[in-house]
Amino acid sequence: MANPSLLILAGDGIGPEVMDEVKRVIGWFGDKRDLNFDVSEDLVGGAAYDAHGVPLHDDTMAKAQEVDAVLLGAVGGPKYDDLDFSVKPERGLLRLRKEMDLFANLRPAQCFDALADFSSLKKDVVAGLDIMIVRELTSGVYFGEPRGIHIEDNMRVGVNTQRYTEAEIERAARAAFDLAMKRGKKVCSMEKANVMESGILWRDVVTEVHADYPEVELSHMYADNGAMQLVRAPKQFDVILTDNLFGDILSDCAAMLTGSLGMLPSASLGLPMANGRPKAMYEPVHGSAPDITGQGKANPIACILSFAMALRYSFDEGAEADRLEAAIEKVLADGARTGDLMGPEGGTPLSTTQMGDVILAAL
Amino acid sequence: MANPSLLILAGDGIGPEVMDEVKRVIGWFGDKRDLNFDVSEDLVGGAAYDAHGVPLHDDTMAKAQEVDAVLLGAVGGPKYDDLDFSVKPERGLLRLRKEMDLFANLRPAQCFDALADFSSLKKDVVAGLDIMIVRELTSGVYFGEPRGIHIEDNMRVGVNTQRYTEAEIERAARAAFDLAMKRGKKVCSMEKANVMESGILWRDVVTEVHADYPEVELSHMYADNGAMQLVRAPKQFDVILTDNLFGDILSDCAAMLTGSLGMLPSASLGLPMANGRPKAMYEPVHGSAPDITGQGKANPIACILSFAMALRYSFDEGAEADRLEAAIEKVLADGARTGDLMGPEGGTPLSTTQMGDVILAAL
Ligand SMILES: CC(C)[C@H](C(=O)O)[C@@H](O)C(=O)O
Numbered sequence: 236m237a238n239p240s241l242l243i244l245a246g247d248g249i250g251p252e253v254m255d256e257v258k259r260v261i262g263w264f265g266d267k268r269d270l271n272f273d274v275s276e277d278l279v280g281g282a283a284y285d286a287h288g289v290p291l292h293d294d295t296m297a298k299a300q301e302v303d304a305v306l307l308g309a310v311g312g313p314k315y316d317d318l319d320f321s322v323k324p325e326r327g328l329l330r331l332r333k334e335m336d337l338f339a340n341l342r343p344a345q346c347f348d349a350l351a352d353f354s355s356l357k358k359d360v361v362a363g364l365d366i367m368i369v370r371e372l373t374s375g376v377y378f379g380e381p382r383g384i385h386i387e388d389n390m391r392v393g394v395n396t397q398r399y400t401e402a403e404i405e406r407a408a409r410a411a412f413d414l415a416m417k418r419g420k421k422v423c424s425m426e427k428a429n430v431m432e433s434g435i436l437w438r439d440v441v442t443e444v445h446a447d448y449p450e451v452e453l454s455h456m457y458a459d460n461g462a463m464q465l466v467r468a469p470k471q472f473d474v475i476l477t478d479n480l481f482g483d484i485l486s487d488c489a490a491m492l493t494g495s496l497g498m499l500p501s502a503s504l505g506l507p508m509a510n511g512r513p514k515a516m517y518e519p520v521h522g523s524a525p526d527i528t529g530q531g532k533a534n535p536i537a538c539i540l541s542f543a544m545a546l547r548y549s550f551d552e553g554a555e556a557d558r559l560e561a562a563i564e565k566v567l568a569d570g571a572r573t574g575d576l577m578g579p580e581g582g583t584p585l586s587t588t589q590m591g592d593v594i595l596a597a598l
Numbered sequence: 599m600a601n602p603s604l605l606i607l608a609g610d611g612i613g614p615e616v617m618d619e620v621k622r623v624i625g626w627f628g629d630k631r632d633l634n635f636d637v638s639e640d641l642v643g644g645a646a647y648d649a650h651g652v653p654l655h656d657d658t659m660a661k662a663q664e665v666d667a668v669l670l671g672a673v674g675g676p677k678y679d680d681l682d683f684s685v686k687p688e689r690g691l692l693r694l695r696k697e698m699d700l701f702a703n704l705r706p707a708q709c710f711d712a713l714a715d716f717s718s719l720k721k722d723v724v725a726g727l728d729i730m731i732v733r734e735l736t737s738g739v740y741f742g743e744p745r746g747i748h749i750e751d752n753m754r755v756g757v758n759t760q761r762y763t764e765a766e767i768e769r770a771a772r773a774a775f776d777l778a779m780k781r782g783k784k785v786c787s788m789e790k791a792n793v794m795e796s797g798i799l800w801r802d803v804v805t806e807v808h809a810d811y812p813e814v815e816l817s818h819m820y821a822d823n824g825a826m827q828l829v830r831a832p833k834q835f836d837v838i839l840t841d842n843l844f845g846d847i848l849s850d851c852a853a854m855l856t857g858s859l860g861m862l863p864s865a866s867l868g869l870p871m872a873n874g875r876p877k878a879m880y881e882p883v884h885g886s887a888p889d890i891t892g893q894g895k896a897n898p899i900a901c902i903l904s905f906a907m908a909l910r911y912s913f914d915e916g917a918e919a920d921r922l923e924a925a926i927e928k929v930l931a932d933g934a935r936t937g938d939l940m941g942p943e944g945g946t947p948l949s950t951t952q953m954g955d956v957i958l959a960a961l
């Protein structure tokens with residue numbers, strides 16, 4: 236059988252630097268575990284704009300549709316801030332999500348024991364935290380029409396449309412319930428059904444889908460209260476299910492609870508392909524970090540953990556994913572730290588490559 | 599000259615309980631400071647629904663338009679959860695905001711020294727915190743048309759519309775810049791201009807208005823990053839300006855940083871009336887707290903501090919507002935605590951009325 240295929244889109248800023256370490260990890264799995272991948276690479280975001288004048292070339296889009304999984308680094312940077320909306324780096328990422336139909340964005344917010352002190356929250360509030368946020372990723376106000384800026388009575392008016400069909404809500408809900416069955420069997424769904432009709436539909440459909448998952452405990456929460464509860468007592472949650480825009484904000488809020496954005500991976504999953512694997516893209520939650528780009532300071536762990544998610548969700552290699560995650564936990568417990576993980580006590584941080592080195596050694 | 603007029607809408611749940619203490623405080627200002635108000639009372643939310651079948655009677659709406667300021671308690675409760683969207687308690691509140699055109703919602707997130715330990719965040723991250731969130735309150739996805747649930751291809755579809763005109767953005771921005779001039783002279787505006795055109799217009803208009811406030815430092819932040827930064831390092835902010843929906847979530851997130859939701863007031867301000875005072879409604883940030891309703895456990899401080907905001911913003915009685923706030927700081931420093939403010943060390947909490955007593959005594 237042919238090797239599974241990976242398309243690497245390292246993107247902008249620290250994307251290429253952290254992806255270099257992922258490539259070494261991929262190489263290790265080939266050498267040592269006989270897990271070989273056909274790896275190709277291409278451009279996305281500002282890098283694609285510089286080369287082609289668009290943040291994602293059609294050929295790249297076509298390749299992404301064909302591979303077994305896409306690994307993405309990061310997009311964006313100040314250089315591209317003044318570009319027209321239609322060609323901003325973000326549009327490349329959004330096009331991938333939409334055209335690959337990656338409706339289920341899985342964002343674990345996990346607090347590593349060795350790093351619990353890094354959180355701005357009290358240690359007992361976050362130690363052992365293990366939440367999974369399932370964010371709908373292909374619809375809602377990110378993609379709804381009509382949208383744009385137009386003139387009305389001589390005045391500019393900005394419009395976006397929040398729009399959800401019951402099918403879109405249903406498939407995101409199933410992803411959340413399926414995940415909950417493998418975890419703590421609790422789903423909390425968040426919307427603003429008290430002010431938005433789209434939130435009422437969301438709540439109704441989630442409640443209907445729940446009938447197929449009698450073992451899972453379902454609760455509903457208004458998204459504003461959700462933000463509050465995440466700050467107050469995040470460990471009350473197991474799986475959080477929410478829409479594209481609320482998910483954007485709530486998952487960043489949850490990510491920051493862990494104190495270490497450089498540690499958090501994500502998976503964006505779509506429908507099964509002919510080979511049974513889901514359409515999939517994996518990316519770190521952190522951005523392109525222009526302030527530290529090119530200095531060898533970036534933490535590659537979020538990107539490496541994204542590859543671990545690929546092993547688990549795309550290639551059914553849960554044991555290998557566990558192995559990789561365990562290696563990372565070990566190096567952290569041993570005190571390996573990139574600059575973003577340095578406490579007030581100081582010390583010399585590892586470079587991006589050195590962090591890659593110790594992870595490979597631990598493997 | 600006639601006394602200024604106040605309309606009290608105590609609403610549901612703990613609303614009437616906490617408002618009772620506000621009435622005593624109002625009485626004190628009449629007796630001791632010769633500051634007299636003509637106070638009337640009426641129903642809102644579930645209480646109005648029970649009496650009239652609507653969450654806000656037209657007569658109440660008319661009264662609210664005529665008085666100098668409305669004091670609102672809280673709306674909602676499980677009893678009303680299954681009501682039709684159009685008559686839910688929240689609709690009463692939203693109608694007041696919309697018809698009084700209360701476009702600037704001021705939500706201070708302040709951490710009281712005596713309570714810094716209550717936050718789930720580390721003490722040094724929140725001690726001394728003093729942020730003012732200015733949330734646009736009469737537009738955006740809360741009110742945009744089209745909206746509703748309809749059937750398309752045999753499927754339910756939920757739609758809401760995010761819509762902002764430049765005039766709506768401009769007046770909210772002016773409110774934020776005016777406030778910043780009296781505070782730390784820093785405004786951070788939050789939107790999702792990277793994915794929403796309405797966010798691009800927001801950013802553009804705020805930047806244009808900024809030209810009239812050269813002394814104020816303006817920055818822009820994506821709302822997801824804003825949620826993150828609020829959790830990571832909230833003291834970096836002075837005034838945060840944002841739209842109705844982002845403001846709902848971000849202000850609740852900010853509120854929870856202080857650790858004591860029972861402490862946080864808000865003011866919703868509109869255009870000046872004939873007498874020069876702004877249309878205004880004041881309400882605590884906390885909700886109706888059905889779980890503790892009728893037990894005398896509620897913390898009246900948020901509601902009393904909302905009256906202090908009324909003194910400051912509606913009646914130009916800043917010194918009297920300071921006096922009231924100082925009395926509250928004093929009782930907290932002396933250890934007065936309602937149940938929501940009890941630490942793990944325990945002790946006997948004050949009842950709602952007892953907290954009112956000690957505040958009156960401190961005055
Ligand atoms: C970069 C941006 C378009 C994106 C989003 O808003 O979805 C990011 O914030 C994310 O959460 O992945």
Ligand SMILES: CC(C)[C@H](C(=O)O)[C@@H](O)C(=O)O
Nearest residue numbers: 427429430459688691692846
């Ligand atoms: C009660 C509800 C309608 C309201 C809102 O969403 O604005 C509340 O959450 C608030 O923030 O005042």
